[in-house]
Amino acid sequence: MDQTIAIVTPAFAAQSTIVPTVRSVLAQTYPHWELWLVADDGFNYEALLAAAGIVDRRIHFAESGGVGRGVCHTRNVALELSQTPFAATLDADDRFKPRKLELAVAALADHPIVSTALDVMSEDFTHVRHVGHGDNQVLTSGTHKWVNLSMDSMIVWDRRRADGRYDPAMRNMNDLEFLLQLFRTVPASRHLGTPLHDYIKRSQSLSNGDDVTARMIASKTEILRRLDTGHYGLPGQEAEGVAAFLRISLEAETRYGAALAEQPNLLFEDHLEPMLAAAGAIK
Known part of the structure; x- marks a missing residue:
């Protein structure tokens, strides 16, 4: 084979x-x-x-x-x-x-x-x-x-x-x-x-200027729209799991610029992870 x-x-x-x-x-x-x-x-x-x-x-x-x-x-x-x-x-x-x-x-x-x-x-x-x-x-x-x-x-x-x-x-x-x-x-x-x-x-990639942030927000919003319209044919619980992540990630995008100003070279993963944990998703 x-x-x-x-x-x-x-x-x-x-x-x-x-x-x-x-x-x-x-x-x-x-x-x-x-x-x-x-x-x-x-x-x-x-x-x-x-x-x-x-x-x-x-x-x-x-x-x-x-x-x-x-x-x-x-x-x-x-x-x-x-x-x-x-x-x-x-x-x-x-x-x-x-x-x-x-x-x-x-x-x-x-x-x-x-x-x-x-x-x-x-x-x-x-x-x-x-x-x-x-x-x-x-x-x-x-x-x-x-x-x-x-x-x-x-x-x-x-x-x-x-x-x-x-x-x-x-x-x-x-x-x-x-x-x-x-x-x-x-x-x-x-x-x-x-x-x-x-x-x-x-x-x-360690910075997230206004243009990058705007593009990321637009793309994540578009995927959310596709999930909401059943574009991927995912079961409801699974689609909601992706959507819940994206909603938190969108919030992280809006806060990332200020977080970088306080902590230069902050990875987006390190910025996002505590927000996921606060939502009870990461143990």
């Missing part, structure tokens, strides 16, 4: 980060993967990797068809080109830990969606905090966000049982929107509490 994983990696101005990202894929203990590196900036990443000594027949290179078409369109290009039963996302400045794919594939035997805890790191790969770490557990669409907090792009999924396409109309929160598409046909996912994905916090 084919158990190949397509790793979807959009690349825009990723020249300074892509080599360690690709090397983390080459270091996987699970060998049955193909990496789809899709350039959204017209750059020749194949030549760049070759100059770094990276040549592997499992790495496929493609173009988004333009420049700056966006992460959603670029990921969709890879999903259309690949024919594998499994897929995973890996941004061009993040890294897999060596057993990420091995453990995810094992979990896919019972659950079509697998999420993993994150090792949040600074740009020099210094550990900052973990997100979603702890025991392995089964999550529903309504409980997923309460564990995974603010990041949803680190999933692995069985495309035969759950699939979708990223919505280019969503400027932010497109990872959650995509995940909710997957939950249309899947009652529960498996969350691996071991940090298996290095999520790199870039300096520009």
Whole structure:
């Protein structure tokens, strides 16, 4: 049985980060993967990797068809080109830990969606905090966000049982929107509490200017609207679980600027988590 994983990696101005990202894929203990590196900036990443000594027949290179078409369109290009039963996302400045794919594939035997805890790191790969770490557990669409907090792009999924396409109309929160598409046909996912994905916090992501806040609020509000209209076909209790998280997250957005002023470089996760705990959701 084919158990190949397509790793979807959009690349825009990723020249300074892509080599360690690709090397983390080459270091996987699970060998049955193909990496789809899709350039959204017209750059020749194949030549760049070759100059770094990276040549592997499992790495496929493609173009988004333009420049700056966006992460959603670029990921969709890879999903259309690949024919594998499994897929995973890996941004061009993040890294897999060596057993990420091995453990995810094992979990896919019972659950079509697998999420993993994150090792949040600074740009020099210094550990900052973990997100979603702890025991392995089964999550529903309504409980997923309460564990995974603010990041949803680190999933692995069985495309035969759950699939979708990223919505280019969503400027932010497109990872959650995509995940909710997957939950249309899947009652529960498996969350691996071991940090298996290095999520790199870039300096520009540590601030939340007015424009960023406005975009986040607009995207979260749109997902709430879709939940209210039954767009994802989720059971009422599950839809309410997502909606309850988003309402608290929206409140956190409105307070984040002031919190940053008092505590520079405050992570949104560290800002959000106490608010969730106050709501009785985090023990």
